[in-house]
Amino acid sequence: MGDFLELVVSASATGCIYALVALAYLLMIRPTGVINFAVGEWAMLGGFGGFVFLFTLNLPYALGMAAVVALMALVGWVTERLTVRPLVEKGAPPLAPILALLGMLVVFREVVSLGFGPDPQPVPPALGHGRLELGPVAGSYQSFFIIAVTLAVFAAAWAFFERTLAGKTFEAVAIDRRAAALMGINLSRVTALAFAAGAAVAGLAGVLVAPNVSAHWMMGLPLAIQGFTALVIGGVGRVEGALLGGLILAFAEQFTVRYAPVPPGLAMGVPLVLLIVFLLVRPTGLLRAREART
Incomplete structure (x- = not known):
């Protein structure tokens, strides 16, 4: 039983990482319709921001994590200004920003590979390399830290969309961009904020998972696939759907690796299998958007 509960904690922490990446997707897709891979x-x-601020500069963890989030928000804002806004202003087809962002994917990857080299770089965990036992439930300090931070982020995101005027503005743009513009909502500002918020959340996911896997230049692709799969599973229209999808995906992955009679390499295909199944059977995800409910 103890081994099973420890697996549950590990899967929950992994699911939280997937959920944060899914939330980053959602923050941009909802108001803009742009899928940013x-x-x-x-x-x-x-x-790598965690490596620089927390390992190289040895900043206090809270300050270093805040610096990573702020820097990534700036990266998201600049990316939107340089690659998305010019295309939208010129009336480019909807596919154009997606392709431009795919180009930026290559740019980010190559810049990091040239700047930091191919070797993985260490990132210290928030609470050290230790193990926390709460009765029969046990896991690493980092796993519990990831779960706590993720729940706080999702609670803040839910409160933003449900309880603030700015969140209602985002929802209005998501439902009907033209009507929102006619009501005086600044679409360019909403788009820039959406990209900044998405980058900040994605960067947070990276600095949280890096102590477990190290920072390396190829770590982004699996997270992109797993986060997008989690979003498809949970539903694009709901914040809580991203969390639900991430947990379902992580439990399916880790329980398959632990208990299914298949090689670990084949178990890595679980996200792609779930992605195909949900796209064919329930493309709206488990939780439908609020405007779609009756």
Whole structure:
């Protein structure tokens, strides 16, 4: 039983990482309709930000993590200004920003590989390398820290969309951009904030997972796939859907690796299998958008 509960804690922490990446996708997709597959590379940049601020500069963890989040918000804002806004202002087709962001994915990856080299870089955990036991439930300090931070982020995101005027503005743009513009909402500002917030959340996911996997230049692609799969599972229209999808995906992955009679390499295909199944059977995800409910 103890081994099973420890697996539950580990899967929950992994699911929280997937959920944060899914939330980063959602923050941009809802108001803009743009799927930004560079989210995984933003998480990778967050991991290397953790290496620079927490390991190289040895800043206090809270200050270093805040610096990573702030820097990634700036990266998201600049990316939107340079690659998305010019295309939108010129009336480019909806596919154009997606392709431009795919190009930025390559840019981010190559810049990091040239700047830091191919070797993984260490990132210290928030509370050290230790183990916490709460009765029969046990896991690493970092796992519990990831779970706590993720729950706080999702609580803040839910409160933002449900309880603030700015959040209602985002929802209005998501429902009908033209009507929102006619009501005086600044679409350019909403888009820039959406990209800044998405990058900040993705960077946070990267700095949280980096102590477990180290920061390396290829860590972004798996996170991009897993985060997008989690979003498809949970539903694009709901903040809580991202969290639900991330947990479901992580439990499916880790329980398959531990208990299914298949090689670990094949178990890594679980996200792609779930992605295909949900796209075919329930493309709206488990939780439908609020405007779609009756």
